[in-house]
Amino acid sequence: MPELPEVETVTRGLNFAIKNLIVKKVQVNRYDLRIKVSNKITSVLNNLKVIKVKRRAKYGIIDLENEYSIVFHLGMSGRIVIDRNDEISLNKHDHIAIDFYKKNSKKFGVRFLFRDPRRFGFFNIYKRNSKVYENIFQFIGPEPLDNNFSIKKFFNKINKRHSNIKSILLNQNIIAGLGNIYVCEALFLARISPKAMGSSLSYNKIKKLHGKIKEVLLKAIEEGGTSIQDHKNVSGEIGYFQYYLSVYNREKEECNNCTSIIIRFKQNGRSTYYCQKCQK
Ligand SMILES: [Zn+2]
Numbered sequence: 001m002p003e004l005p006e007v008e009t010v011t012r013g014l015n016f017a018i019k020n021l022i023v024k025k026v027q028v029n030r031y032d033l034r035i036k037v038s039n040k041i042t043s044v045l046n047n048l049k050v051i052k053v054k055r056r057a058k059y060g061i062i063d064l065e066n067e068y069s070i071v072f073h074l075g076m077s078g079r080i081v082i083d084r085n086d087e088i089s090l091n092k093h094d095h096i097a098i099d100f101y102k103k104n105s106k107k108f109g110v111r112f113l114f115r116d117p118r119r120f121g122f123f124n125i126y127k128r129n130s131k132v133y134e135n136i137f138q139f140i141g142p143e144p145l146d147n148n149f150s151i152k153k154f155f156n157k158i159n160k161r162h163s164n165i166k167s168i169l170l171n172q173n174i175i176a177g178l179g180n181i182y183v184c185e186a187l188f189l190a191r192i193s194p195k196a197m198g199s200s201l202s203y204n205k206i207k208k209l210h211g212k213i214k215e216v217l218l219k220a221i222e223e224g225g226t227s228i229q230d231h232k233n234v235s236g237e238i239g240y241f242q243y244y245l246s247v248y249n250r251e252k253e254e255c256n257n258c259t260s261i262i263i264r265f266k267q268n269g270r271s272t273y274y275c276q277k278c279q280k
Contacts, residue, residue, distance in 0.1 A: 001074075001075075001076050001179055001180070001229075002058060002074045002078070002179075002225070002231055003058060003177060003178060003179035003180075003181055003182050003226075004055075004057070004058065004144070004145075004176070004177030004178065004179075004182065004217055005182070005217055005220035005221045005223075005225045005226070005239075005241065006074075006225035006226065006231045006239065007055050007058050007059070007060055007074065007177070008055050008221050008225075009221065009224050009225045009231075009233050009239060010060060010074070010079075010080050010233060010234060011053050011054060011055040011060045011061075012053075013082070013233045013234035013235060014053045014060065014062070014080055014082065014112075014234050015052055015053035015054070017082045017110055017112075017234055018050045018053065018062070018082070018100050018109070018110060018112060019050055019051075019052055019053065020049060020050060020103060021049070021050055021100035021101065021102060021103070021109045021110065022047060022048070022049050022050075022100060022101050022102070022103055022109075023045045023046055023047065023048050023049075023050075023064070023098055023099075023100060024046070024047070024099045024100065024101045025046075025097075025098070025099040026041055026042045026045050026046070026096070026097070026098050027042070027090075027096070027097040027098075028041060028042060028095065028096050029090065029094060029095050029096070029097075030095040030119075032119075033095060033116070033119055033121060033122045033123060033124075034073070034075060034119065034120055034121060034122040035122040035124055036124075037095075037096070037122075037123060037124055038124055038125050040125065041096075041124070041125045044066075044068060044125065045064065045068070045070075045098070045125065048064040048065045048066060048068060049064065049065045049103065050062060050063070050064055050100070051063040051064060051065065056137055056140065056143070056176070057137075057140045057143075057172055057176035057177045058073060058074070058172075058176075058177055058179070059071055059072065059073050059136070059137075060072045060073075060074075060080070063128070067127055067128045067129055068125055068126070068127060068128070069125070069126050069127075069128050069133065070123065070124070070125050070126075071122075071123075071124060071125075071126060071133070071136060072114065072121065072122065072123040072124075073121050073122050073123075074116070074121045075116060075118065075119070075120030075121030075122070076118050076120040076121070077116060077117050077118040077120070077121075077229070077230050078114070078115065078116035078120070078121030079115045079116070079230060079231075079232060080112065080113070080114060080115075080234050081094075081112075081113040081115055081234065081236065082110050082111070082112060082113075082234040082235065083110065083111045083113065084110050084111075085111070086099065086108045086111060090113070091113075091115060093115050093116060093117040094113045094114070094115050095114055095115070095116060095119075095123070096112075096113070096114040096123050097111060097112065097113050097114075098111070098112040099111050099112075100112060139172075139173050140172055140173065140176050141157075141171075141172060141173050141174045141175045141176050142154075142175060142176060143176050143177065144175055144176065144177060144178070144213050144214060144217060145214060145217060145218070149175075149210075149214075151206065151207050151210045154175070154206060154210055155203050155206040155207070157174050158174070158198040158199075158201060158206055159198065159199055159201070159206075160198070160199065161197075161198035161199060162197055162198065162199050163197070163198060164194060164195050164196065164197060164198070164267065164268075165187065165192060165193075165194060165195075165196050165197070165198050165201065165209075166183055166184075166187065166194035166195075166267055166268070166272055167267070167268050168198045169183045169186070169187075169213075170183055170268075175213070177217075178213070180248070180270055180271070180272075181226055181228075181245070181248045181249075182213070182216055182217060182220065184247050184248045184272060184273045184274065185216045185245060185246055185247065185248055186209060186212045186213045186216050187209070187274065187279060188246045188247045188274060188275060188278065188279060189212035189215065189216060189246065190205065190208045190209040190211075190212040191208075191278055191279055191280065192205055192208075192209060192279055192280070193274065193276075193279040193280055194267060194272045194274050194279070195267070196280075219241070219244060220239075220241040220244075223239055223240040223241040223243075223244065224237065224238070224239030224240055224241070225239030225241055226239055226241040226242050226245070227239045227240070227241075227242060228242050228249055247262050247273040247274055247275060248273050249273065250262045250273060251263070251264035251273060255275040255277070255278060257275065257278050258275065258277050258278050260275055260276060260277040260278070262274070262275055263275070263276055
């Protein structure tokens, strides 16, 4: 499942590919994604220019003229494909295709495809000043790479919780964009057990965790994300952070800090990977 670094990789590539291009044609092959695609999408997008593409939590956002934004989520298996060939035929999992043209010309720019075999993702259009648009982001916590992600507020939120630190970090209302991979990795780097109760962790431990979350996300973005399952950037290239994983997906392998064996166990229904010796 794509997490913050994978979505960041996709939105950066997409911004590079479609910023300032004009929508010329929208084709929807399936409206029944996780959230039903608005019927208006094919008409209202026409001739609008892309202002920028950005990310919030695990959502991609394409800002267009006239106060419209497309919001997409890659779900489990979603991908954005950018193709520079207008003769490409659509794959059966390409639910939405958008042709972009260059400004002031009839020249084809790129074709954008939203491809999602398992259909846990979504792709929809919103007015930026609407309540329904605001509601998508209403309860999402701070971006871990923003300056306003403060150690003190992070500590205060965690300190109140009597649940394990892993489930606290997966809660998007507390911190945005983390999923199973980067939570396991950040907890290892901060030497904190995934079973530790939030309320039991000292300010210094949380300070270390805060720093390690930033560190692991920045490195993963630099490497283009983790491609264990389906993740590819918009040009179809994989990321390389899987070669830097310390614990995630490394069950029964040696810990790179102490040579103990990495353990996998089920926690709140999902696999947790950790080193019993290094993480207390
Ligand atoms: Zn270890």
